[in-house]
Amino acid sequence: MKTVITAITSLISLSAFAASEDADVVLERLKHPAFVCVMGDPCSENLGKAPVAAAARTGDQVYLSACAACHTSGAAGAPKTGDAGAWGARMDQGLETLVKHAIDGYKAMPARGLCADCSDQEIADAVAYMIDGL
Ligand code: HEC
Incomplete structure (x- = not known):
């Protein structure tokens, strides 16, 4: 008998607890995990907007x-990073030209790597990092 009473008491307190929760909160928690966000829903605020620009690397x-991949090994004749001999003549062109070649591409060096x-x-x-200290 005591067990039955305990069970009933805990059931009552459980339902009292559930009732005290905001129905919206409960519904939110019960949403299907594959819930799809559609236009007009509050969750759609950022749909279709350009992603926030990532911080520069x-x-x-x-x-x-x-x-x-190329400049550590010297693949395809790429001047190795930190190798003064490989960079010497290239450095004579000036940093501006080196950067321009890296952006536009130059012989076997693909544009923007x-x-x-x-x-x-x-x-x-x-x-600048590749030729740092040369
Ligand atoms: C697929 C291989 C490859 C990748 C990836 C690559 N490079 Fe190169 N890079 C080369 C090669 C090969 C050369 C030598 C070109 C030549 O003079 O024949 C070169 C040359 C250069 C030069 C010298 C250009 C000159 O005027 O002498 C710079 C600067 C450079 N790369 C910068 C970069 C940067 C910055 C990146 C990454 C964003 C990069 N490279 C990624 C292959 C690569």
Whole structure:
């Protein structure tokens, strides 16, 4: 008997607890995990808007993701990063020309090192990183 009473008491307190929750909160929590956001819903605020521009990457980040594959190994005749001998004559052209060649492409060097979403500034920073200290 005592068990039955305990069970009933806990049932009552459970339903009292549930009733105290805001129905909207409960509905929100019960939403199907594959809920689709449609225009007009409050969740659609950012639908169709351009994503917020990502913060610019630093020279070494761009270098590691876009340039290192060729410029660390010297693949296809790429001047190796930090190799004064490989960069000497190229450096004589001036930084501006080096950056221009990195952006536009130059002989076997593909435009932007194939980094389509790299900004001019990010490419310039990557070039500066490659020849830093030379
Ligand atoms: C697919 C290989 C490859 C990738 C990736 C690559 N490069 Fe190059 N890069 C080369 C080659 C090869 C050369 C040498 C071109 C030549 O003089 O024949 C070169 C040359 C350069 C030069 C010297 C240009 C000059 O005027 O002498 C710069 C600066 C440069 N790369 C910057 C970069 C930057 C910055 C990145 C990354 C955003 C990058 N490269 C990614 C292959 C690559």
